[in-house]
Amino acid sequence: xxxxxxxxxxxxxxxxxxxxxxxxxxDYDEIAKHAMEGIDxxxxxxxxxxDFIVAGKNFGCGSSREHAPIAxxxxxxxxxxxxxxxxxxxxxxxxxxxLLPIEIDEAAYKKISENDELEINTDKNEIKNLTxxxxxxxxxxxxIISKIIAAGGLFKYKPD
Amino acid sequence: MPQTLxxxxxxxxxxxxxxxxxxxxxxxxxxxxxxxxxxxxGLRINKRRVRRPDLTxxxxxxxxxxxxxxxxxxxxxxxxxxxxxxxxxxxxxxxxFDLHSPYQGIVxxxxxxxxxxxxxxxxxxGDSHTSTHGAFGAxxxxxxxxxxxHVLATQCLVMDKPKTFEIRVDGKRKHRHAITAKDxxxxxxxxxxxxxxxxxxxxxxxEAISDLSMDERMTVCNMSIEAGARAGxxxxxxxxxxxxxxxKYAPKNYDDLVNSWKADLVTDNGAKxxxxxxxxxxxxxxxxxxxxxxxxxxxVTDAVPYxxxxxxxxxxxxxxxxxxxxYMDLKPGTQITDIKIDRVFIGSCTNARLQDLVExxxxxxxRKASPNxxxxxxPGSQQVxxxxxxxxxxxxxxxxNFEWRESGCSMCLGxxxxxxxxxxxxxxxxxxxxxxxxxxxxRTHLVSPVMxxxxxxxxxxxxxREWF
Numbered sequence: 001x002x003x004x005x006x007x008x009x010x011x012x013x014x015x016x017x018x019x020x021x022x023x024x025x026x027d028y029d030e031i032a033k034h035a036m037e038g039i040d041x042x043x044x045x046x047x048x049x050x051d052f053i054v055a056g057k058n059f060g061c062g063s064s065r066e067h068a069p070i071a072x073x074x075x076x077x078x079x080x081x082x083x084x085x086x087x088x089x090x091x092x093x094x095x096x097x098x099l100l101p102i103e104i105d106e107a108a109y110k111k112i113s114e115n116d117e118l119e120i121n122t123d124k125n126e127i128k129n130l131t132x133x134x135x136x137x138x139x140x141x142x143x144i145i146s147k148i149i150a151a152g153g154l155f156k157y158k159p160d
Numbered sequence: 161m162p163q164t165l166x167x168x169x170x171x172x173x174x175x176x177x178x179x180x181x182x183x184x185x186x187x188x189x190x191x192x193x194x195x196x197x198x199x200x201x202g203l204r205i206n207k208r209r210v211r212r213p214d215l216t217x218x219x220x221x222x223x224x225x226x227x228x229x230x231x232x233x234x235x236x237x238x239x240x241x242x243x244x245x246x247x248x249x250x251x252x253x254x255x256x257f258d259l260h261s262p263y264q265g266i267v268x269x270x271x272x273x274x275x276x277x278x279x280x281x282x283x284x285x286g287d288s289h290t291s292t293h294g295a296f297g298a299x300x301x302x303x304x305x306x307x308x309x310h311v312l313a314t315q316c317l318v319m320d321k322p323k324t325f326e327i328r329v330d331g332k333r334k335h336r337h338a339i340t341a342k343d344x345x346x347x348x349x350x351x352x353x354x355x356x357x358x359x360x361x362x363x364x365x366x367e368a369i370s371d372l373s374m375d376e377r378m379t380v381c382n383m384s385i386e387a388g389a390r391a392g393x394x395x396x397x398x399x400x401x402x403x404x405x406x407x408k409y410a411p412k413n414y415d416d417l418v419n420s421w422k423a424d425l426v427t428d429n430g431a432k433x434x435x436x437x438x439x440x441x442x443x444x445x446x447x448x449x450x451x452x453x454x455x456x457x458x459x460v461t462d463a464v465p466y467x468x469x470x471x472x473x474x475x476x477x478x479x480x481x482x483x484x485x486x487y488m489d490l491k492p493g494t495q496i497t498d499i500k501i502d503r504v505f506i507g508s509c510t511n512a513r514l515q516d517l518v519e520x521x522x523x524x525x526x527r528k529a530s531p532n533x534x535x536x537x538x539p540g541s542q543q544v545x546x547x548x549x550x551x552x553x554x555x556x557x558x559x560x561n562f563e564w565r566e567s568g569c570s571m572c573l574g575x576x577x578x579x580x581x582x583x584x585x586x587x588x589x590x591x592x593x594x595x596x597x598x599x600x601x602x603r604t605h606l607v608s609p610v611m612x613x614x615x616x617x618x619x620x621x622x623x624x625r626e627w628f
Contacts, residue, residue, distance in 0.1 A: 009483065010476055011354055011453050015594040020575035023194045024223055024237040026244075038596045056476060058355040061388060061453075062594060063573075064195065064288040066304035084355065087390055088288060092304035144179040144318075154306055154318075155202070159178045 001130065002050035002078055006114045007039070012055050013062035014089060018071045020063075031067055032074035049076035052120075054112050056082065059101075060089025066096060073098035079120060081127070081138070083109055094145055097153030102127075108136035122149075162428035164324045165395050166361045169299045169425075173282050181318050187281035189311050190267045191218040191254065193245040194575070195286025199309035200248040211315045213253040217276055220245055220259060221266045223576045226538050226565040229259060238576065252312075263408075265541020265567040268292040268509040272378065273543050275407025279396040279421045284311055289509045289591065291384040294393035295377035296400055297425045299361065301391045322390045323434035325360035327352075329368040331441045337519060338625040339444055341376035342511060342589070342608035344368065345383045346447035350457045352437055357389030360435060363427060364394050368441035374403040375515035382510045383591050386454040396425050448496050448621055449593045449606040451484035456593070457606065458496055460623045466492040487595055488603050489583075497621050499605070503586040504535040504616040505598070506562075508572040511589035511609050512540030517548050520609040521556045523617070523627060528560050530619030535562040536578065538570040562616065574599045587615040 016038025018031065025031045036043035053072065059082035060068060069092050072080065079100035080093070093101045102120065104112075108127065112118070116131040120138070127136045141149065151157035163171075175183040189212075196218070203210070210216060223238040225231075233239040242259070249256035257263040263270055268289055271277040277293045283300035284290060286308040293300035303317065311317055327348060333339045349356070362384050364377075372380065377394050384392025401418045404410050411417060449457040450464050458465065467485065471478035485492065490499070506512070506520050517539060529535045537557050539545040545567055548554060554564045571578040572590040580586055580602025589612050590597075593604040607615065614624045 008476070009480060011480070013453070013592075013594045015573075015592065015597045019596050019600065020573040021579075021600075023575050024235070024241050026197060026241070038594075038600075058358070058388060061354060062288065062385075062592060064286055064302040064304050066195065066198070066286075066306060084358070086355075086388060087358065088302055088304055092306060095304065095306035095310075142180070142320075144181050147179060154310060155206070 001117060001119050002052050003048065004052050004054050004112055004114055004116045004118060005043070005047065006054040006112065008056065010056035011058045011061055014060055014065050014068040015062055017060065017068040018065060023065060023067055028070055028074045031071045035071035035075050044075055047075050047077065050078050051076055052118055053077055053080045054082070054109065055080065056109065057084045059085050061086035064088045066092040069093040069096065069098035081112070094148055095154040097149070100149065103139035104136060111136065162431040164427045164431045164433060165297060165363055165425055166299060166324055166393060169280055169282065170321060172280070175316055178318055181320055183316050184282060184319055186284050186311050186315050186317055187215060188276055188283045189216045190271055190283065190285035190290070191216060191308070192222055192267050192285070192287060193220040193241050194222045195305050196248065196308055197241065197244050198305050199312055200252065202309040203252070203312060208313045210252040210254060210312045215315065216254045216312070218245060218249050218254050219257040219264055219267055219270060222569045222573065224259060224568040225577050226568045226570045229566050235577070262542050265543065266509045266512065266569055268382065269513060269540030269544065272296065272374070273407065273541060275404050275410035278404065279400060280425050284317060288385045289382050291389070291391050292378050292382040292509055294381040294384065294391050295374060296404070297393055297396035299391055299393065302385060323360045325357055325362045325389065326433035326436045327362050327364050328366040328436070328438040329364065329441050330366045330438060331368060332371065333368060333441045333444060335625055335628065337522070338446060338610060338628050340519070340608040340610060341372055341379040343444050343447045344441070345380045346449065346454065346457045346606060347444045348439060349383065349387050349454050350447070351439065352387055354386060354453050354455045355388040357384060357387035360389050362387070362389045362392040364392060369394055370397065373515055374399055375513040378513065379510055383454065386591060395427060396421055446608065446611050446624055448611065450488065450490060450496070451481065452487055452593055452595050454591070454593060454606060456481070456484055460496050460611070460621060462496055464490045464492050464494045464496065497623060500585070500620045501533060501587045501605070501615055502584045503580060504533055504612050505538070505571040505586055505588040505590060506609050506612050507536065507538030507540070507570045508590035509540065509569070510591040512538060512544065514544050514547050516589065516609040517544070517553050518551070520613040521553045523610050523613040523624065524556055524560045527617045529562055529616045533616050533619055535616045536565060536571060537562050538565045539567050541567045560617070571598050573597060574602070587612045587621065
């Protein structure tokens with residue numbers, strides 16, 4: 001269970017998720033202090049463990065920096081719910097087991113508001129909005145993505 | 161069954177299938193200082209070695225200062241990251257082109273110029289602009305740090321097979337010097353959007369693509385990622401083979417390889433692409449981006465668009481355009497050529513090869529930079545720098561009050577001392593105009609090297625076609 005931080009925009013790129021100047025940092029908690037700084041300097045102060053980001057299309061486009069999902073996960077973001085994801089961000093999020101990249105549809109995107117409390121059930125592919133007492137579908141993960149997530153990342157995953 | 165070039169490269173690198181995905185062998189792995197330290201840490205923790213250090217090459221480019229190389233690096237955090245790469249390469253037996261190597265440079269500039277990049281190969285690097293190497297008919301893609309670690313340890317990568325996307329640029333450009341490869345790729349992204357290539361590998365085809373030099377083809381493939389594509393490639397031809405011949409790491413049996421490449425590395429007649437898009441080269445004019453992603457781009461002859469006109473009824477596009485114009489401090493209806501600039505950056509893996517610098521210098525004609533504009537020219541590699549100096553380009557730039565600097569990523573990404581100050585407006589030959597990309601609060605307009613050089617002299621954007 002966690003609250004929603006919503007950005008109603010498409011193309012949230014990895015340069016705003018973690019600006020380039022912080023790519024020099026090595027410590028994950030230090031990196032996390034600058035998450036979303038490019039468009040939301042107060043993000044680190046208001047985010048709580050277990051929170052969700054909700055955003056539009058092509059989330060995480062741009063640079064391949066894995067620092068982007070690292071920054072979000074180390075300040076507590078459990079999942080990003082977006083209309084679609086850029087490929088490298090999606091892979092990084094899953095392979096490093098940093099957070100869940102969840103694709104939602106337009107209806108869910110419109111209905112979910114800032115500060116709504118959500119609960120995600122990846123077994124049922126359901127998102128429960130506890131604040132509004134609504135349920136939305138999420139796009140199921142592919143077979144192998146589910147297995148990598150269940151294993152806790154690419155390096156822990158063993159093929160059948 | 162007829163196959164596309166990409167399918168042939170993919171099929172020839174299949175190792176096995178795992179849970180419905182394909183394990184692909186990687187021929188070349190390029191490593192830089194920013195996306196590798198955690199990967200090397202992972203190897204150490206798990207007591208793994210680098211499986212093929214002989215296929216792995218490293219350099220530092222992202223955070224390096226581009227001033228005098230004999231001076232120490234002032235930023236201690238950068239200095240540590242650079243030192244860490246040196247230590248890691250030594251420990252794991254990887255060849256490193258360090259800050260004092262004659263081969264140091266932006267990883268995507270040195271790969272091709274050293275002959276590390278070869279046709280028909282698979283190439284990865286922890287950097288999204290790895291797509292650049294596709295200009296040689298390679299399947300080249302950017303990966304994150306977990307995948308960097310995976311490739312270091314296994315020389316393989318698990319992937320879903322991408323879809324194929326044909327982008328044709330038919331006919332000829334109307335002006336060979338004023339209308340550049342940068343204008344071609346910006347025109348394409350403007351039309352298909354920042355997610356237009358999602359899930360695909362683009363093959364660029366058509367007369368205007370064949371006409372391009374290797375330096376120009378790299379500019380086109382470089383920005384494939386800005387259209388969201390996994391990679392972009394161009395079938396190799398005699399220009400490709402001539403370019404690579406005799407390069408430092410080109411294989412000894414090069415001529416035999418060329419014969420097999422000629423036979424194998426083509427899209428067969430009748431091969432089907434999953435998607436096709438075509439554009440006519442004769443319609444392309446110099447491009448200038450006005451917004452905060454590379455699709456927000458206009459012809460130089462246009463005005464900054466009104467958000468509702470730009471969005472054509474799409475509410476989220478309209479909101480995005482409004483936000484972008486606010487960030488860029490631009491009023492709709494302003495002629496692009498009336499936009500004044502504070503800074504010019506000629507550099508980056510998109511546009512810092514020799515031809516880019518030659519063409520930028522050709523625009524100058526003894527004139528000087530506008531007194532209010534600071535101009536930086538940053539060659540893509542030490543080799544490019546040396547060749548440019550042999551041609552006297554450094555002198556032409558310096559006489560025009562353009563700064564001539566050392567090689568690196570420089571002001572493309574705001575993680576080294578070369579950054580914009582808040583509110584500064586820059587004509588940049590780089591690849592991304594994202595908010596804060598060139599420094600917090602900085603405003604980026606993406607243009608070609610000739611457009612950047614002309615803007616430097618005029619102090620505002622100009623239609624560079626009028627200058628030839």
